[in-house]
Amino acid sequence: MSSVSEPTRPHHDVDRHDVEPVNADPSDKPLYEGRKKIFPKRASGRFRRLKWIIMAVTLGIYYVTPWLRWDRGQFAPDQAVLVDMANRRFYFFMVEIWPQEFFFVAGMLVMAGIGLFLVTSVAGRAWCGYTCPQTVWTDLFLVIERFIEGDRNARIRLDNAHWSLNKIAKRVSKHAIWLVIAVATGGAWIFYFADAPTLADQFIHGEAPTVAYMTVAVLTATTYVFGGLMREQVCIYMCPWPRIQAAMLDEESLTVTYNDWRGEPRGRGKKRKAAAGVKTGDCVDCNACVVVCPMGIDIRDGQQMACITCALCIDACDEVMDKLGRDRGLISYATLSDYNLNMAMATEPGSGRIDPDRVHTDDGHIKDGFRHFRWSHLLRPRTFIYTGLWVAIGIAMLLALGMRDRLEVNVLHDRNPVFTRLSDGSVQNGYTIKILNMKPEPRTIRLGIEGLEGASMSVNEINDEPARSVAVPVDPDKLRQLKVFVTVPRDRLAAGKTSFTFSVDDQSDQEHDSYRARFEAPEN
């Protein structure tokens, strides 16, 4: 403390006490910080083009999918993608999934996880920069903002302007369009859970279920607030993803990098400086990379948590480099290992300072020997392993899907009583049998006993006369539960437990399933 403020005397005969009150303002730094407004400028270039395409495709998939039809016959819905909660069925084009087949969804999630590892190890936070809904919808909202209020400078002017009819009109129309998009976003979501045309009609006429309106309301609010008002705040403060994804990078991962080994020392007026004998790098400090950034950061500060690697700064910088006649790629997708090698070549061994002469030829281009983006970055053991795993799981799932049964039988032996003696001395066992017809068509299933010589069965509601097998009609896409009694006559009885098989067959398509069951008889 004393080194900071030397005690001084307020008056010649009064000593100043060296003390700090407990309630002294410890710092003028605020405890909470308001959001700094960001006005991203429109970028153009190959990454911006890629992002437009991805935006169109992802939004198209999201909004259009529920309206696709898929004919499954008269006994199943004709919506291509439908999560039918009420009937516990999930339809995805030719695939129909029952709740007990949920492992297919689990497998998809595992594939999504490994796919994420793969993409992240190849290209860092590509998910964040290109396909995350937060990024895509923010981008969409920015399109509206630019369309109504103009690009960066016009928006800053409008923001600073006093309230006028013009400003009010622009702001109102902007927010109104945002809200329409938000409602459409929330609205599209509910169509995945019910027949889309029916629900749309009900929704408009106020006849849809309350939960539909509530879902639309919640998703409208989140879309509007996150895409329109909070934007980068969501990524920086609310999302755990940046922390997780950043941890999955390694030094061979491609990520958006400011190549300071060729950019520094940055500065304007290069010719003047050159004339004065001051060496400068490629960066002209034009801030083009900063103004296009939707997160409002400076990529030249290095990799940082707020960077979603949307690559718009690459487009902006490449444009400037083109204008200046310099090599593209001052900001580029680069790996940390390449960057380190380039940096080592660019710096003086002793001082560690970047020497532009080590990097640039006389006509301003980059010297040979420096490493640039190569597609071969994608080919390395880690990506091969991830791809192999991903493909293996995918093939396993496809095989499982192709070979799965659409006819199943489950058997539950009565527990009380375990067996019943009948008047003629025979013994009867009761079973609850569930026959699952997982095809959307009515089927007649033959339920039979295999083994257990002399036994016969009678099924409530199906047969009065005991038989070895019975024909059971099962409704389309339904489970039929039956109460089945198997009886073994006195002279064929074996003491204790005897194994036998319940089998189900569909003679029309040869589908078959069986269940190993037990017949219980008294021990004596």
Next chain:
Amino acid sequence: MSTENRDPHGREVDDVTGTETTGHEWDGIKELNTPMPRWWLWTFYATIVFGIVYTILYPAWPLVNTATSGLLNWSSRSDLSTAMAAQADANSGRIEAIKSKSIEEIAADEQLRPFAIAAGRAAFKVNCVQCHGAGAEGGEGYPNLNDDVWLWGGTLESIQTTLAHGIRYEQDDDTRISDMPAFGDGILDNEEIRDVAWYVRKLSAQEFDAEAAERGETIFVDNCSACHGDDGGGLDDLGAPALNDALWLYGGDHSQIVAQVRQPKHGVMPAWEERLGDTTVKQLTVYVHSLGGGE
């Protein structure tokens, strides 16, 4: 340490970010004192407002014996009764159908039958398991309802009548009554009772004393066959059990048969219609009939 940046208040400032540190340090890693975003503060205030509004609307503050009930007057108990009423409402159509239809119609109806069985199972668990057992497996003196032996008949109609009016239940005028005499009270002597019991063993294909059974046959024809039939096949209308099968309500040993002839035990079942009503009796009937022995 001397090269550290410090702000005007003497706080250490991180070189890379320009943010002051909190002074906390773990293994050389220092915590940055990054300010929270202001919107976060507002959401925090919003949760406080939400909390206050919630405690006004919903039951919240504990009082001495109870708690504030909240302006909405909500309770999980009222939720339950609403849900129960809604369910009862949803079932009312099927309940009405059961009320108006005959027991055969109910059992033949694809929609009503599973409903009746489920409802009957529930009613059985409450009213019947005490004697007949949780699986309706019965016990000595309490009939097993899974088998094919029915003292009073195993058709739907018979079961319904038995359930509705009970057995030897004096308060009900239509109750099932059968009264096997106590043959030990001076009708037959001990020797005759033992002989007739051996004959009953013979009828039911169990081991028997041939000589005694021969004597017992005459006694059986004179005293028993009027109700139990010449071949011991029994008679449902009289509640007279078959004596030629493998199942015994009070046991099939010679001594158990002797005891039952000498001083018969008579089981009693209450009449359930006045207690449970016609609908529940019908549901119980379909359930009991479905257990595996229904005729």
